[in-house]
Amino acid sequence: MTLERFSELSGLTVDTVRGQIQQGNLPFIKVGRRRLVNVALLTAECLHSEDWA
Template identity: 60%
Template sequence: MEENQAPQVPATVPTMTIERFSQLSGLDEGVIYGHVRRGYLPTIKVGRYRLINVALLNAQCLQAEDWA
């Protein structure tokens, strides 16, 4: 039997699509797109796709002084 040569992706991926971020956050996709355009949410571009950088967003939230 052949072994699977595909790379294994960990369960905690530090990026996600705008659509998935919308589902998990409960905000409409239009709101997410607006936040991305205004620079409120960090993103990276992979090919023609734009992904939310959840790892950087988490770090920014933890460094904010008014989160507690």
């Protein structure tokens, strides 16, 4: 998912999404020169997290 679309859906700014990617908090893949949020991996990480209630 594009950073812009993820930003719209999550309510975060694009700059915040970029920062979270740079800090390693959001998984991403590179396609050419673009970075895309890996929503499938993010969902899997959330479901397998020990903090998941």
